[in-house]
Amino acid sequence: MAESDRNPFRFVCFIVSVALNIIFIANLCISRKALSWSARAAAEAEAVPSISCSGHGRAFLDGMIEYGKPVCECNACYGGPDCSQLLPNCVADADSGDPLFLEPFWMKHSGRSTVVIPRWHRMSYDYSDNSYISQELEKNIRKLHAITKNAVTDGRYIVFGAGATQLLNAAVYALSMNMSSPAKVVAEKPFYPVYKEQTEFFKAKQFEFHGDASFLRNGTSKTTENVIEFVASPNNPDAPADEDLMIFTMSKLTGHAGSRFGWAIVKDKNVYENMLQYKSLADSGTSKDTQLRALKLIKVVLENGGRGIYNFAYKTMRGRWTKLNHVLSLSKRFKLQEIPSSFCNYSRTVRGASPAFAWLKCTKEEDSNCYKVLHQEANILGREGSSFDAENHYVRLSLVKRADEFNLLLDRLEELVSKEEQNQTTRSS
């Protein structure tokens, strides 16, 4: 007592310091225990994306490994160990609808959409209700349609599939199963090439692809015929859709095409049961890892009534469409499809167009294959009109890929259009 009295301040400091020691040690023990088994996996998962790839690529957890570290996987037309080199003469690929324009949304977004899968998670074939379908996920999908007001789900059945791709086929099987004669599968042109390729590949006795759907409208169709029609719904529905069978995909909602997740909303109980049977015999249900990820992602989408991802996606795609229109407005040789502004049922506003794909027309008679013109004169890869059963004066350009890819497409188009101006100047001088 006498001693400590001599240096009361020093004594208090000492006690406080020791007390802090105890708190830190206790905290360390508790936090070690709390994050025991996931800590290592989490640390590994965080280390990988932090590898620098110059903003033109990224490293992945399951990527190739060199010198003990995952290597950068570069965006198209970028190379080098850190993806900093722009590759010369590289083709501007605007073919596929790979929805990577949404990647930055998820890179910036909070940790809520990170998925941690415990090692014994859902090992069984079934969920505990003996189904292949997560009830929590189904519930959240119904919520999603309620807030986006794009489809009626009340009193409807929901089936999951490996993306829209699988569900398109499941639907054709399910709808044609109990028909008296083989069903004619049709779609109005220009249509998604997979409708035809898939229906023809799975050469079933009960259906066959029959091409363009126009015969249904021009009066040559017999009313007794069995017809299954693929209809691509408008980007911008003016009311909730209420069809017999509607197919949705996560790839076009959150951008996670690689996860392969989609769902169908089905009115008729028999068709629903046929689809379940298809699913059971095709692959015994959709991966439970994928369903867990879809649940996490859709929960993030639902935050703030969906405004976060809607605003990001609309702003990005509207910006791209505006830039593309600007570049092509200077051309006489190429013409972009005109899409008027319209009322959006979700945002409750009139808004400018923001399409995922651009239909470009080569206006000159001699440019009979617009795909080839772009490829040969501008090193651009689109998808030719004939793939969609449309004319080859048209070419489809994908606008949904990464910013690097869209910017390269824009540069190449700008160059192409400027050549057109130069030619005109040369001719008139």
Added chain:
Amino acid sequence: MAESDRNPFRFVCFIVSVALNIIFIANLCISRKALSWSARAAAEAEAVPSISCSGHGRAFLDGMIEYGKPVCECNACYGGPDCSQLLPNCVADADSGDPLFLEPFWMKHSGRSTVVIPRWHRMSYDYSDNSYISQELEKNIRKLHAITKNAVTDGRYIVFGAGATQLLNAAVYALSMNMSSPAKVVAEKPFYPVYKEQTEFFKAKQFEFHGDASFLRNGTSKTTENVIEFVASPNNPDAPADEDLMIFTMSKLTGHAGSRFGWAIVKDKNVYENMLQYKSLADSGTSKDTQLRALKLIKVVLENGGRGIYNFAYKTMRGRWTKLNHVLSLSKRFKLQEIPSSFCNYSRTVRGASPAFAWLKCTKEEDSNCYKVLHQEANILGREGSSFDAENHYVRLSLVKRADEFNLLLDRLEELVSKEEQNQTTRSS
């Protein structure tokens, strides 16, 4: 100096304490930064499985939520909020091959097999080599076959699928694509019911199910016929298999049936390309979330040359087979298939049998449907012989489910056999 000299010990303690605090604070800052975005997901994932379900159930991350907490999902025949109640008169379900006997292996195992999926992980349809197949996973699968010595992979192609289920169908399409006449799909009985159900459901023009394969062996088959035969490989191969097309599934390797992952090893390039085309049109590739999980799980399997999971699985299944034999050895009415000990190519030892399924025979003439006998007299659900195109004197019992399920099956069989003894005693007295 003079002052500190007075209490040198106290001074050193103080300095050490302060230094420790500095280290703790620095450590706290670093670890906070290191585990920023995954911490929340990891904490959530760890909280869920720690919910107590009395050892007869578990809570899942994507399970139903009540009062803000995921509810316990009870094992078959258990109920109550914490799964502690054994439900009376509940059927002992030994029908499906749900491989949950491996669940305890993964529950005990270190954190290495936990998967953390960053929110922007593999959003693209393709890997960076434009394929649907993770090269890292393919590399690890080749390693797996090298250490288990069960299949030749050198110079062979590998295709991924949603479990064996999808690959069986993909193989039938791929093999029959370029045939001149429809292929006859056959299998030797007793065969897996899905062979028939699947081939008949996907009523393709190019193949049809033709039942038992015995006609191939008894000389009535024309050599010019196109035949595709399903062959279930022995449990215990004596050399690496080297067939034209071999199918493997993760569900029977790690027990993760819910993930839907399998692979095919293919000799012929054309068949391989046909299978890739099937995969592309069926679902645009296997989920990248599933592929990441499969990679993690297979890496754990490969640790210590596979001994960890092999020892666990063999010990468990051998124990079950021994107990089952013991119970049924007392019966005259029921006879278990005899399986001799044999040399194991992987462990390099002669070992007793450890089958996944038990074939039980009702020996009495009047017990013509053994499935019904078990169901009516013992409340046991097996799978009847006719499902496998075999005789109904046989019933198949699944031994690969959870311990709770196996133990209930054993109890019910014990009761049934003891009734037999009682009847004998009654008759002889």
